[in-house]
Amino acid sequence: xxxxxxxxxxxxxxxxxxxxxxxxxxxxxxxxxxxxxxxxxxxxxxxxxxxxxxxxxxxxxxxxxxxxxxxxxxxxxxxxxxxxxxxxxxxxxxxxxxxxxxxxxxxxxxxxxxxxxxxxxxxxxxxxxxxxxxxxxxxxxxxxxxxxxxxxxx
Amino acid sequence: xxxxxxxxxxxxxxxxxxxxxxxxxxxxxxxxxxxxxxxxxxxxxxxxxxxxxxxxxxxxxxxxxxxxxxxxxxxxxxxxxxxxxxxxxxxxxxxxxxxxxxxxxxxxxxxxxxxxxxxxxxxxxxxxxxxxxxxxxxxxxxxxxxxxxxxxxxxxxxxxxxxxxxxxxxxxxxxxxxxxx
Numbered sequence: 001x002x003x004x005x006x007x008x009x010x011x012x013x014x015x016x017x018x019x020x021x022x023x024x025x026x027x028x029x030x031x032x033x034x035x036x037x038x039x040x041x042x043x044x045x046x047x048x049x050x051x052x053x054x055x056x057x058x059x060x061x062x063x064x065x066x067x068x069x070x071x072x073x074x075x076x077x078x079x080x081x082x083x084x085x086x087x088x089x090x091x092x093x094x095x096x097x098x099x100x101x102x103x104x105x106x107x108x109x110x111x112x113x114x115x116x117x118x119x120x121x122x123x124x125x126x127x128x129x130x131x132x133x134x135x136x137x138x139x140x141x142x143x144x145x146x147x148x149x150x151x152x153x154x
Numbered sequence: 155x156x157x158x159x160x161x162x163x164x165x166x167x168x169x170x171x172x173x174x175x176x177x178x179x180x181x182x183x184x185x186x187x188x189x190x191x192x193x194x195x196x197x198x199x200x201x202x203x204x205x206x207x208x209x210x211x212x213x214x215x216x217x218x219x220x221x222x223x224x225x226x227x228x229x230x231x232x233x234x235x236x237x238x239x240x241x242x243x244x245x246x247x248x249x250x251x252x253x254x255x256x257x258x259x260x261x262x263x264x265x266x267x268x269x270x271x272x273x274x275x276x277x278x279x280x281x282x283x284x285x286x287x288x289x290x291x292x293x294x295x296x297x298x299x300x301x302x303x304x305x306x307x308x309x310x311x312x313x314x315x316x317x318x319x320x321x322x323x324x325x326x327x328x329x330x331x332x333x334x335x
Contacts, residue, residue, distance in 0.1 A: 050292050062226070062258025063292050066283030073282050090191065091290040 011129060018121050022114065039075045042084055043068055045099040049092040067092075188311040190290060190298075197222075197300045198288040200253065203279045205265055210253065210276040212300070219250045219323055220300040221314075224257040224286060227267040229294045231313040236271045241316040243275055249302075251275060255285050257294045301326070 033041070040057070046067060048059035056064040056071075067088065074084045089097050192198065200212035200222065212220065223239060225232040243252050252275040256264035261279060268277060278285060289298060289309075297314055299307045299322065307326060 062294070063286075065258060066286040066291070069283045070287040073284065088287075091287060 015125055022118055035075050039071050042071050047096045047098050049096050186311055188309045190309040192306040196304050197306050205277040205279055215251050216304055217302045221252045222298040223254045224291045224294050224296045225254055226257055226259040226294045227263040232295045235295050235313040238315040240273055242319055255280050257286050257291055
């Protein structure tokens with residue numbers, strides 16, 4: 001049995017609202033962080049060039065202290081995160097940048113969660129609609145014949 | 155017959171003695187050339203106050219071979235290297251200059267280091283580590299050789315000596331002459 005027009009419109013509204021919400025969340029920029037927050041985030045995602053896998057926030061190496069100090073300076077000077085990352089990778093190599101790039105294969109880190117959530121919501125909507133439709137099985141001519149035979153005792 | 159435990163102990167002791175002998179008699183590490191995006195380019199700006207109370211601008215050192223040496227008072231190779239820098243400075247009063255920059259150290263310790271080991275060249279104050287990051291220094295001692303025209307010639311990682319630097323400069327000059335000829 002097919003869904004009624006009102007229910008279909010209801011589902012469409014739900015799906016559209018969900019899609020718009022996801023799009024808004026994805027597209028909206030983070031609220032402007034304070035300078036300290038930006039510096040902290042940059043230090044968290046900049047690896048110590050002398051250590052194994054430690055970021056400059058965790059590392060006690062002198063080079064990490066120097067990079068921390070410079071990140072503070074550059075943030076205070078008004079440089080953007082991208083400018084600071086470019087400067088540091090220019091000085092110490094790409095290996096110090098621990099933030100996933102927004103282009104290329106590694107950009108899937110950003111894209112995949114959104115795609116998974118969107119596909120999941122669509123699948124849920126589709127499953128619910130089938131489930132509801134399945135519960136409303138209509139009577140067929142055969143059913144009516146059977147009932148009639150039983151009532152008349154033939 | 156000796157027990158196996160005693161034989162193993164003797165072998166281990168022998169290996170330890172051999173290792174100690176190698177460490178004791180080997181020559182100290184000398185600087186090795188390291189890669190740097192600065193090599194072949196104009197030296198970054200090195201300008202600002204010195205620990206001696208004056209100011210220094212590397213542009214004023216044009217026409218001289220400059221060694222920019224990043225050091226720390228806690229760094230043993232830096233202590234061992236320092237007399238060599240003093241010697242280089244003594245050999246080149248007019249055509250050479252050493253400039254020191256504390257790295258991972260306090261200004262007070264750097265002053266005490268120079269008070270103890272000598273050296274009358276500029277020691278830059280680098281409290282925000284701007285110079286250290288501009289030169290992408292990883293660990294002290296590291297030294298950058300700047301040609302008289304202001305171009306970064308090489309980066310030496312580890313301890314250097316006056317003879318090593320003189321030989322290096324001589325080789326650069328010979329190579330330049332051959333290239334010109």
